[in-house]
Amino acid sequence: MKNILNSFSRRNFVGALLAVGLSTTFGAAWATDEAPEAFIKRITTDTLDTIKADKALRNGDVSKIMQMVDNKLMPHVNFRRMTALATGPAWRKATPEQQKKLQDEFKVLLIRTYSGALSQVSDQVVVVKPLRPGQEDKNLVVNTEVRGKGDPIQLDYRLEKTPGEGAGWMIFDLNVLGVWLIENYRTQFTKEINAGGMDALIASLVARNKSNAGKP
Structure with a gap:
């Protein structure tokens, strides 16, 4: 099955995927008035610093990565919307x-597939590009580059601003080197659903996660 690994290397994607938001400094004071560029710059810089300082994360300790994602990443990601968009109608x-089972297995798939590449995080920095004018708060794209050794990695974030008290920015899609995560997985998920329904898709993800768990 053609998948996201055919479009760009796992090593490049990991820093991108986990650079979404393993921030250790996020607080409610930032939520209501922080510009989207500042939000992305802050959480990605904090994330890279966290990874550089933590040998277990760089060594691909899956249990620690899972804990970090749950505690630090998920508060910044509308993962339900991400999974729903990837699944389609x-x-x-x-x-x-x-829905819950699919969300859980999808999250494990992303983490386990790419966790081993954290050892590649070394001297990278994130450069946030100027925001394109005229965008809506429900579908806003922040463009960045991850720069270090080798070619820069294009990394774009699709954001929505949540309403009400404690409003702030939430991530619901990623574009790495021209490939949007939701679009890529929707193609895969649609094939599985058309072939055997939602239960077949869930079973496929469970099998892939078990396979990944057995790999070094």
């Missing part, structure tokens, strides 16, 4: 139990 027909 079948999401609305799924039961709550199927």
Whole structure:
């Protein structure tokens, strides 16, 4: 099955995926008035610093990475929306139990697939590009480059601003080297659903996660 690994290397993607938001300094004081560029710059810089300082993360300790993602990444990501968009129309027909299982397995798939590449994080810095004018808060793209040894890595974040008290920016899609995560996985997920339904897709993710868990 063609997947995201055919479009760019796992080593490049990991720093990008986990650079979304393993920030250790996020606080409510930032939420209401922080510009989207400042939000991305802050959390990505803090993330790279965290990884550089933590040998277990760089060595691909999956349990520690999972803990970090749950504690630090998920508060900044609308993962339910990300999973729903990747699934397509079948999401609305799924039961709550199927939706939860799919979210859980999708998260494990992303983390386990790319965790080993954290050892490649060394001297990278994130450069945030000027925001394109005229964008809406519900679908806003911040363009960045991850620079270090080798060629710069294009990394774009699609954000939405949450309303009400404690409003702030949430990430719901990533573009790495021209490939949007949701679009890529929707192609894969649609094939699985068309072949066997939602349960077949979940079973496929479970099998892939078990396979990944057995690899060094």
